[in-house]
Amino acid sequence: MEVEQNAQEQEVDTLPELKTTIPNFENYDRIFIGTPTWNMALPQSVVSFLNGYNFKGKTVIPFNTNGGYGPGSTFRQINAGTQGAKVLDGYTVKGGEETNGIILAIKGENKAKVSKEIDVWLEKIKQLKR
Ligand SMILES: Cc1cc2nc3c(=O)[nH]c(=O)nc-3n(C[C@H](O)[C@H](O)[C@H](O)COP(=O)(O)O)c2cc1C
Structure with a gap:
């Protein structure tokens, strides 16, 4: 299972080989990197x-979900990884x-609240299109 694999990999600091590659990566200027905390x-x-x-030369925009920590x-x-x-x-x-076992937690009222927060964030970092 991926989760177990990750725990082992973090422990011994090995890196998995990814199954997919992004074609023409050099053509992208702005890259959003979304990741959970594990x-x-x-x-x-x-x-x-x-x-x-x-x-190099790209704009990186990170965002994160976490379980509360x-x-x-x-x-x-x-x-450090995007020099x-x-x-x-x-x-x-x-x-x-x-x-x-709690999945898809950003829904209903929470979804509306998070959506507003994201607009405020994008505005602050000047990435909101008008
Ligand atoms: C292997 C594993 C380790 C995790 N470790 C942490 C952690 O250290 N701190 C934390 O706040 N959440 C931790 N979580 C919770 C995840 O960050 C959370 O499930 C994820 O961000 C939810 O994303 P989603 O709402 O987009 O599915 C962990 C989850 C997994 C599966």
Whole structure:
């Protein structure tokens, strides 16, 4: 299972090989990187993704979901793993708690609240299209 695999990989600090690649990565200027917090860090697969591409000259926009303990080191790892990129302020929100069987938690009233927060965030980092 992916989750168990990640725990083992974090422990021994190995990186999984990704099953997909992004064609023409060089053509993208702005890259949103969305990630959950796993063990207060990036999932190892996201570290593999950062290592696999050249982010020089790009604008990176990170966002995070977590089970209530915050982004941990995810934003710091994204900063460190995208050398030469301009990394904008990230957005973090409490999502589900997969490990406790709570999934798809951003819905109903919470969805409307989070949607507003995202508009405020995008406005602040000047990424909201009018
Ligand atoms: C293996 C694993 C480790 C996790 N570790 C943490 C953690 O250290 N801190 C935390 O706040 N949430 C942790 N979570 C909760 C996830 O961050 C949460 O389930 C995810 O952000 C929900 O995203 P979603 O609402 O987009 O599905 C962990 C979840 C998994 C599956």
